[in-house]
Amino acid sequence: MKLFFWFVFIIPVCFSAQTKATISIENNSDTDRKEAVVAISWKTILDRYPKIDTSNFVVINTKTRKQVIFQLEHGTSSAIQNLLVQIDVKAKSKLNLSIQEGKPEIFTVKTYARYVPERKDDFAWENDQIAFRTYGKAIEGSNEDAFGFDVWVKRTSRMIINERYQLADYHTDHGDGLDYYQVGHTLGAGNMAPYVKDTVRYSANYHRWKLLDNGPLRSTFQLIYDEWNSGGIKVTAVKTITLDAGSQLSRVENVFNFDEDKPMPLPVVVGISKRPAAGNILLNEQQGIMAYWEPTFGKNGTTAVGSILTTPTNMWADKVQLLAKTTVNNNEPIIYYTGAAWDKAGKFTDAKKWFEYLENFSLEIKNPLIISVK
CATH class of the missing domain: 2.70.98 (Beta-galactosidase; Chain A, domain 5)
Incomplete structure (x- = not known):
């Protein structure tokens, strides 16, 4: 009688949100920009991510992998005009952010x-x-x-x-x-x-x-x-x-x-x-x-x-x-x-x-x- 042994290998799978758009923010000056509020045209985001759900997305710092505080700005229009983010960018450097599906944190009102x-x-x-x-x-x-x-x-x-x-x-x-x-x-x-x-x-x-x-x-x-x-x-x-x-x-x-x-x-x-x-x-x-x-x-x-x-x-x-x-x-x-x-x-x-x-x-x-x- 032959015995057959079956080995099952369980491989962990990490599920992460897929990046829908990437924002690059570059500081060409000689001074660091700290706590800068930056406006990104909402139209340019829609061009890359036309099906974005405004109630279900997050902005991620690609280096720290942490959420970035944001706001949707309307100005004088009923439609969204800009995505506002607050970031630090060192002199002569670049910061990358990714927009993904997800539940945003509750941000402190500033x-x-x-x-x-x-x-x-x-x-x-x-x-x-x-x-x-x-x-x-x-x-x-x-x-x-x-x-x-x-x-x-x-x-x-x-x-x-x-x-x-x-x-x-x-x-x-x-x-x-x-x-x-x-x-x-x-x-x-x-x-x-x-x-x-x-x-x-x-x-x-x-x-x-x-x-x-x-x-x-x-x-x-x-x-x-x-x-x-x-x-x-x-x-x-x-x-x-x-x-x-x-x-x-x-x-x-x-x-x-x-x-x-x-x-x-x-x-x-x-x-x-x-x-x-x-x-x-x-x-x-x-x-x-x-x-x-x-x-x-x-x-x-x-x-x-x-x-x-x-x-x-x-x-x-x-x-x-x-x-x-x-x-x-x-x-x-x-x-x-x-x-x-x-x-x-x-x-x-x-x-x-x-x-x-x-x-x-x-x-x-x-x-x-x-x-x-x-």
Whole structure:
């Protein structure tokens, strides 16, 4: 009798999601890009992955094999415009990401914006670094009225806008920051207004708003201003403000419409409120950088403010604010960047570090990351 022995070899099989598209992000500059929010055209992704399920895909760092935080950006359209990702890319190097089927992780919200009707029509926005607000119709004509952007300093990565409004004591530091910035009759932390006949022509406060995108990586909204008289020129404005995770600065895109028989550039200024005590000022017309390291306000610390213009400018300081003047054409967008930082957050502890940040930010605007989808 012959005995037959059958040996069964069990070979483990690893099942992994199949890559549907590959994104290459290249940094050709001499500086590292950290926590950069990058926009990849959704159309280019659809060209490679036309059957993508927007509720069932992940973005994977091909080197670490970990998921990458992402957001689908709509902007002014109901359709998806971009895939946003936040990544680090070292100088002179390339990063590869893959898009695969899968369940995305629950990402930490890093940006947030909202209309605040319970506080006289404020509109507030923040990210994991800093927070801002501007004023609405309900505050007009009161002794609280102000024309510029306000800064809410913070030293936490949490979203704090709602907590501060609920507490209703945001002029006191309860451990995560406060509002001690002074706007007054200035453009505050980088608002823009017409500059006609050597005078800043402030608008009234915004009267309408529209929230376009709201985190986790980018929040974008529009503020609509009613017509006002700018030294004999009737002007209306729409301001589209975008704040990315990790950034100290908001991107501001303004469109001015003005009443003129003949098309002409309208003089405009970006302004930063100046304090009576001495502070450190940078007016770099060549790079379009206007910056201010404020005098220290006792236990509240020091606020830093800065604006970066992308159009030719000349700059000066008057008694109440720093001003950067440029021009804008009728019904054509003008883009600049403006924001702030706080020394007690620990990231910027002196004027030199703040000025260097703005200089690097300016270089990054001029040297964007190179993106390809395969």
